[in-house]
Amino acid sequence: MEAITFIQIDPASAVQLFLVGFVGGMVSGFIGSGGAFVLTPAMMTMGAPGIVAVASNMCHKFPKAIVGALKRHEYGQVDWKLGIAMGVFAEVGVYVGKHVMSGIRSAYGDVGTSLYVSMVFIVVLGIVGTFVLRDAWRLYKAEGAGVDVHTHKVTRVARYLQSVEIPGTMVYFASLQARMSIVFIAPLGFATGMLAATIAVGGFIGVPSMIYLLGAPALMASATELVIAFIMGLGGTIFYALDGVVDIRLAMIILAGSLFGIQLGAVGTTYVKDHAVKLVMGLIMVIVLFSRFFYIPGYLAGMGRIDSLDPRTLATLKLLGDGTLVLALAVGGLAILWALVSGMTEHRQRHEELAAVDGIED
Amino acid sequence: MAASRSGSVARAVGYGVASIALYVLLFVYADETVELARRTREGDKILFLVPIVIAFAFSIVHGAFTGHFWAAVGLKPAVKSKKKKK
Numbered sequence: 315m316e317a318i319t320f321i322q323i324d325p326a327s328a329v330q331l332f333l334v335g336f337v338g339g340m341v342s343g344f345i346g347s348g349g350a351f352v353l354t355p356a357m358m359t360m361g362a363p364g365i366v367a368v369a370s371n372m373c374h375k376f377p378k379a380i381v382g383a384l385k386r387h388e389y390g391q392v393d394w395k396l397g398i399a400m401g402v403f404a405e406v407g408v409y410v411g412k413h414v415m416s417g418i419r420s421a422y423g424d425v426g427t428s429l430y431v432s433m434v435f436i437v438v439l440g441i442v443g444t445f446v447l448r449d450a451w452r453l454y455k456a457e458g459a460g461v462d463v464h465t466h467k468v469t470r471v472a473r474y475l476q477s478v479e480i481p482g483t484m485v486y487f488a489s490l491q492a493r494m495s496i497v498f499i500a501p502l503g504f505a506t507g508m509l510a511a512t513i514a515v516g517g518f519i520g521v522p523s524m525i526y527l528l529g530a531p532a533l534m535a536s537a538t539e540l541v542i543a544f545i546m547g548l549g550g551t552i553f554y555a556l557d558g559v560v561d562i563r564l565a566m567i568i569l570a571g572s573l574f575g576i577q578l579g580a581v582g583t584t585y586v587k588d589h590a591v592k593l594v595m596g597l598i599m600v601i602v603l604f605s606r607f608f609y610i611p612g613y614l615a616g617m618g619r620i621d622s623l624d625p626r627t628l629a630t631l632k633l634l635g636d637g638t639l640v641l642a643l644a645v646g647g648l649a650i651l652w653a654l655v656s657g658m659t660e661h662r663q664r665h666e667e668l669a670a671v672d673g674i675e676d
Numbered sequence: 677m678a679a680s681r682s683g684s685v686a687r688a689v690g691y692g693v694a695s696i697a698l699y700v701l702l703f704v705y706a707d708e709t710v711e712l713a714r715r716t717r718e719g720d721k722i723l724f725l726v727p728i729v730i731a732f733a734f735s736i737v738h739g740a741f742t743g744h745f746w747a748a749v750g751l752k753p754a755v756k757s758k759k760k761k762k
Contacts, residue, residue, distance in 0.1 A: 377735030
């Protein structure tokens, strides 16, 4: 197995990592859990092998997740029992996912893990991005028609799964306001953990499955996901740290920016319409997805699967990939800042108008 | 309002200093953290605890700093105004 390589961090790259963390955090805070999907590709773009990027991303996320979970517990949004149940099975998924990653690294080296992570990213972001953009369009139409988009509706699948009684496996979950068999929880938790160990973002499976398959309200699902993220993040970090692939410098610089950004993004959501949040999320996903395409030929050449590429071609492809990712981060960051500033201005004006009317009436 | 804002400023400064101190230490001992990861790979498995402890410490201190920082700046979530019924 080739020696693991940690990237060189000088003041310029530290600033870059801080900014990447800031935008990644802002996206996380704005769209709820799962925003860290921009961080793994960004670390890889800066030269970190896939396995180091995933391990370091998980390491920066898990303490943040428990802080977030405790905060949202204060608002009564966390279903601890469901989070722990999903988290335990997610841990198994993380363990298996980490072994798959280590196996790929043993067989193909760091470039193999980078290719694997990129391929999974492309598939997952393609699927989730399409759903998110479709949701944004539906919300936009519903908001235009004055339809209430916040009322929680339990899907037919969730209602069916809740109705299946498997003796000895039934547990009552407060967020579902129903009993659910652990038999259905197990594969969902496992898949969440498996994805987390592969791209460091398990929320792409965890949150939608809790909403659409188990029947949890969206707000509780995203809060409960933080418990799962903590359990699998801690476990994943331990597994990867035992292999010595967690680059704590990388993780902590990302964390520095991310913690600034996450609070800005979270405040931003209170000033914008729901469809805007989904639109920003979908756009960033699609742009990040395209950025990974440009690296694939380089990885394949590095593994000897295709003829080696001319250095100038490689440099051009890398430039295109880096540029597309920078575009994704810029679009995401600017869209959120614009939404926040215009939302706050509009909010202030409305309050001043109301205060003026109150003043006249008084 | 002003008192709570000045309290946030004081706490932001306090946690800010602690956070900067942690990051200075991280930069000073950056090579040692890379060395610790190498030693973990080579068999000193107990060293896996180091990144976990560092991550928790930074998250608590820097998280508190950023929270108070934004509060001191005056960034607050929107309060949904309810229409008055007459």
